[in-house]
Amino acid sequence: MIEAARSFLWLNARVLEQRRFAHLFDGGPAEPVVAAVLAYRNDDGGFGHALEPDGRGPGSQPLHTFTALSLFEEVGVTDHADAACDFLTTITNADGGVPNCLGTAGMRAPWWQPSEDSDLLVTALLAGVLHRMGVEHRWLDAATAFCWQRLGELTKSHPYEANACARFLDHVPDRPRAEREAERLCALVREQGLVDLGDGRRTEGYAAGETHQPHHYAPTPDCLARRWFADDEIDADLDALAAGQQEDGGWTFPWAAWTPVTTYEWRPVVTIEALSTLRAYDRIS
Structure with missing residues (x-):
């Protein structure tokens, strides 16, 4: 499985994913991963340049910045988190949340809709990864308060937002509160059918096959969301995840490829994610 994926990545991936694979699966150093990520950084401390493939163009965006921070965390580097937080303070609303997509976004997927409104999904992703990194910054304090408030008010959601909340709850320091909110979020996810347990159930407005399976909510066994699912469900x-490896060695993704290059950029990303999840659950060594 890993050998086939390695061949796929060398044939198809960006340098970033090639370096990331080498670090995760071949014992490669962290420095080349960091250097590759920094190529996407702007002078404002944020990240752009299609680091997250569905947002094209150079401008700094919240989702690109989250992706960069996630990659830094993955290789154990925190050096650039403060500069990213400084950028986030420039786009944060009075309530502590950040928009999902800024009006400065250039060419973008149809689902990237610029708005000035604070967005729980992207704010929770950013706050979660910064807590995981152990970062202390004034932006994170306000963002954490925003996430707690919006989580407490949440009565209806969608899979991507619920997944972002799960990531926040995995790493926010207040563990008793996180445990309580995770139980409530579990009930919401299951009652509202926000998880595909093999029946192909999808949320209204999503593409056919674009569903969230248990491993999306619980990519590692130590996630709070692992408790949401029985052993047989996991x-x-x-x-099914293991069986999803294609003949060329890579995995594919279910959402629309709105411009051809995103197919080639997303497939290596989801391939590494699939391998990482399977390894976390001891399905591969």
Whole structure:
């Protein structure tokens, strides 16, 4: 499985994903991953240049910045987090939240809709990864308060937002509160059908096949969301994930490729994610 994926990545991936794979699966150094990520950084401390493939163009965006921070965390580097937080302070609303997509976005997927409104999804992703990194910054304090408030008010959601909230709850320091909110979020996810347990259930407005399976909510066994699913549900989901490897060695993605290059950029990303999840659950060594 890993050998086939390695061949796929060398044939198809960006340098960033090639360096990331080398670090995660071949014992490669962290420095080349960091250097590759920094190529996407702007002078304002944020990240752009299609680091997250669906947002094209050079401008700094919240989702690009989250992706950069996630990659830094993955290789154990925190040096550039403060500059990213400084950028986030320039786009944060009075309530502590940040928009999902800024009006400065250039060419972008149709689902990237600029708005000035604070967005729980992207704010929770950013706050979660910064807590995981152990960062202390004034931006994070206000963002954490925003996430707690919006989580407490949440009565209806969608899979991507619920998944972002799960990531926030995995790493926010107040563990008793996180445990309580995770139980409530679990009930919401299951009652509103926001998880595909093998029946192909999808949320209204999503593309056919674009569903969230248990491993999306619980990419590692130590996630709070692992408790949301029975062992047989997880096992069946991981079987399906492993079976999703294509003949060329890579995995594919279910959402629309709105411009051809995103197919080639997203597939290596989801391939590394699939391998990482399977390894976390001891399906591969």
